[in-house]
Amino acid sequence: MPRVSVVIPTYGRPDNxxxxxxxLEHQTFKDFEVIxxxxxxRETFEALSDIKSKxxxxxxxxxxxxxxxxxxxxRGIELAEGEIIAxxxxxxxPDDDWLENGVKYFRQPKVVGVEGVIYxxxxxxxxxxxxxxxxxxxxxxGRTANMFYRKxxxxxxxxxxxxxxxxxxxxxxxxxxxxxxxxxxxxxGKIPFAKDVRVFHPVDKITLRKGLKDSKCFxxxxxxxxxxxxxxxxxxxxxxFPLTPSVPLKIFxxxxxxxxxxxxxxxxxxxxxxxx
Numbered sequence: 001m002p003r004v005s006v007v008i009p010t011y012g013r014p015d016n017x018x019x020x021x022x023x024l025e026h027q028t029f030k031d032f033e034v035i036x037x038x039x040x041x042r043e044t045f046e047a048l049s050d051i052k053s054k055x056x057x058x059x060x061x062x063x064x065x066x067x068x069x070x071x072x073x074x075r076g077i078e079l080a081e082g083e084i085i086a087x088x089x090x091x092x093x094p095d096d097d098w099l100e101n102g103v104k105y106f107r108q109p110k111v112v113g114v115e116g117v118i119y120x121x122x123x124x125x126x127x128x129x130x131x132x133x134x135x136x137x138x139x140x141x142g143r144t145a146n147m148f149y150r151k152x153x154x155x156x157x158x159x160x161x162x163x164x165x166x167x168x169x170x171x172x173x174x175x176x177x178x179x180x181x182x183x184x185x186x187x188x189g190k191i192p193f194a195k196d197v198r199v200f201h202p203v204d205k206i207t208l209r210k211g212l213k214d215s216k217c218f219x220x221x222x223x224x225x226x227x228x229x230x231x232x233x234x235x236x237x238x239x240x241f242p243l244t245p246s247v248p249l250k251i252f253x254x255x256x257x258x259x260x261x262x263x264x265x266x267x268x269x270x271x272x273x274x275x276x
Contacts, residue, residue, distance in 0.1 A: 002058065003083060004032040004099055005151070007076030009069040010090035011039040011171060014047040017090040025056060029099035032086075033058040035076045039172075040066025068165035068172035073144065077151065077159050085151050087144040093200040094146075101196045102148045112153045112189035113182065116146035116197030136193040139234050142182025146199035149185060157184045164224075166217050175217040176224045179238065183228055218250045222257025 006024065010017045017036070024034060034057055038045040045063040052059045060079050064072060077085060084106060088094060098116075105114045118133045133141055164177030182191060225235045239250045 002031055002033040002081055004029070004086055004103060005076070005080035005082035005084070006032055006034045006086045006088065006099075007037070007073055007080060008034065008088060008090055009037045009039055009072035009076065010044055011041050011066070011069075012044065013090050014044040017044065017048070020088070020090060020092060020094075021051065021055065021059075023093050026096045027094070027099050028097050029103060030057070032099055033060065033081060035060045035079050036062075037072040037076050038063040039069065039072045040064065066172055068162075068174050069144075070160035070162050070165050070174040070177045074159040074162075077154055080151055083151055085149050085154060087147045087149075088199055089145045089201065091202055092145050095198040095200075098146075098197060098199060101194065105148075105192055105194055105197075106150065108190070110189045111192060112150050113185050113191040114148040114194050114197060115140055115142065115182070115191055116148070116194050116199060118143060118145050118199055118201050120201050120203050135195075139237060140179075140182045140186055140191050140193075141238070142178040142180075142191075144178045145201050146197065147178065147182070148197070153185055153188050154181075156188065157181070161227075164220050166220060173217060175220045177220075180224055180227060183231065218252075218254060219257040221250065221254040225254070 008017070008020065021034065021036075024032075034055070036048065036051075036059065038048070038061070040063070042063070045061070048061055051061060062075065062079065064075055073087065084103060086099060086102060102114050102116065105111050115133075115136065133143060133146075160174070160177050160181050162177075164174050164180060165172055166175060167173075185191065221235065221239060225232065228235065239247070239254060
């Protein structure tokens with residue numbers, strides 16, 4: 001039984017995913033398995049059909065109907081055999097000592113999760129989107145490009161909330177569900193910020209038209225606030241910082257969600273919580 005299960009949801013980026021799987025061969029920590037959940041993309045699934053026989057580490061590969069990354073990650077949790085689950089995205093590149101450094105923090109009995117550094121080739125702006133996190137100022141972001149959790153705690157809190165799912169131009173995506181999960185897990189112990197647990201996340205180029213069209217995902221911030229009213233100040237910080245041209249859109253959609261109530265998430269494409 002592996003110590004760590006690396007869970008990777010994927011949709012429409014087979015070349016990036018193959019690059020990530022190749023990179024994982026160089027991890028200095030070897031006691032791990034990889035679980036790839038293909039989110040309804042048959043082309044990617046078929047391109048990976050022989051991946052299990054080509055990798056030196058165990059690989060589990062499964063395709064599900066297009067449901068968004070929250071449901072895909074929950075399926076990965078169900079399949080995981082490791083006591084620690086490491087999440088990353090299909091277009092990311094972890095440092096070679098990513099797993100080795102992440103696992104060591106769990107030697108501390110009160111640690112239930114680890115949040116690592118996410119770095120990119122440049123800062124985000126109006127035409128470049130990046131989830132870059134180089135440091136932490138009091139708030140656990142929980143971005144699943146680079147997060148570790150104890151599996152038993154994930155099962156205790158029920159995994160990702162499927163309601164943090166919305167349909168945009170590239171299909172169903174998750175937004176703020178990773179932060180919601182981290183805040184629920186945090187109630188059971190500590191989630192340190194680990195500067196030596198590093199993942200590279202490339203910048204995503206966007207057009208103004210696409211950015212405006214896809215900005216409706218920000219409405220899910222209202223659901224985060226509804227679930228965590230005691231963390232109002234943290235939600236505001238996540239909305240206003242870093243200061244980018246998208247901040248006015250974030251504010252607009254958050255307040256629209258609050259005005260319309262929780263059903264606004266369903267109206268704009270959000271999935272209801274399944275099996276909870």
